[in-house]
Amino acid sequence: MFFGSTPVLLWLFFLSLSPLTKAKVPAIIVFGDSSVDSGNNNLISTVLKSNFQPYGRDFYGGQPTGRFCNGRIPPDFISEAFGLKPAIPAYLDPAYNISDFATGVCFASAGTGYDNATSKVLNVIPLWKELEYYKEYQRKLRSYVGENKANEILREALYLMSLGTNDFLENYYVFPTRKSQFSVRQYQDFLLGLGENFVRELHALGVRKISITGLPPMGCLPLERATNILGQNDCVPEYNNVASGFNRKLEGLVAKLNKELPGMRMVSAPAYDIFYQIITRPSLFGKFLFCCILLRWTTLQSFF
Numbered sequence: 001m002f003f004g005s006t007p008v009l010l011w012l013f014f015l016s017l018s019p020l021t022k023a024k025v026p027a028i029i030v031f032g033d034s035s036v037d038s039g040n041n042n043l044i045s046t047v048l049k050s051n052f053q054p055y056g057r058d059f060y061g062g063q064p065t066g067r068f069c070n071g072r073i074p075p076d077f078i079s080e081a082f083g084l085k086p087a088i089p090a091y092l093d094p095a096y097n098i099s100d101f102a103t104g105v106c107f108a109s110a111g112t113g114y115d116n117a118t119s120k121v122l123n124v125i126p127l128w129k130e131l132e133y134y135k136e137y138q139r140k141l142r143s144y145v146g147e148n149k150a151n152e153i154l155r156e157a158l159y160l161m162s163l164g165t166n167d168f169l170e171n172y173y174v175f176p177t178r179k180s181q182f183s184v185r186q187y188q189d190f191l192l193g194l195g196e197n198f199v200r201e202l203h204a205l206g207v208r209k210i211s212i213t214g215l216p217p218m219g220c221l222p223l224e225r226a227t228n229i230l231g232q233n234d235c236v237p238e239y240n241n242v243a244s245g246f247n248r249k250l251e252g253l254v255a256k257l258n259k260e261l262p263g264m265r266m267v268s269a270p271a272y273d274i275f276y277q278i279i280t281r282p283s284l285f286g287k288f289l290f291c292c293i294l295l296r297w298t299t300l301q302s303f304f
Helices: 008-017 074-081 116-121 127-145 147-156 165-172 176-181 184-204 222-226 237-260 271-280 289-300
Strands: 028-032 104-106 158-162 209-213 265-269
Touching (some): 074 104, 116 127, 127 184, 158 184, 165 184
Parallel strands (some): 028 104
């Protein structure tokens, strides 16, 4: 998926990260779902893995790596653009150790969400466990480079968060429990409350630079369109409206946390508008882009 010679996703992230791109970034640290999972699911007991072709066919060596993509995923491009490694390793991958993780590490797990109940659907890593792995990583990093250097890395690192789609498409709209407890708006607030608590915990651990990605146009995901028979396989407006509403609330939360948390520099990555245009008006981006967008979008956002 390219716009000219530049990956569209890279531009998407850098549009949102513009206040941070001139900053010193010694490491990229990643939390989230399949949009940013670089292989952790391959190391846990779940059916949700990407350890088979065509995944990885455009990655170095042409083999699947656990990324839900044919090649690299957004954090990989971002890492390289900051002058760091071209691919961020998964924390659970035994092929890597703390010397590899010192400049970038991924704790993400495909299929997860803000809501712990979402991670239980396919037995993947819940967000609270991603945080526990991060705390373990902090201890290992301090042992490896020393207290002062580790604190500097952790403080100056760029933290990427990308999740939330699964909470709606694989939990709220599939199983009755959350729907019986919350209206859509209440569930949005519930998820954002969990996200706020997560960010506050990160801040207490020394984190200062965060990019959090909003929801994509969920109703335009390939699976949602394919199953929207009555709607002539068009986008599902209800899902898109839910995503837009969530994103507006997320922007408010980001502003609130920047104001309340000392030293916090947090931005929200505006995934919705850019991807909606790519999906609905692909000709603007080149005649071969649409099929690539569908393939990449399918793998970048979990809808299992």
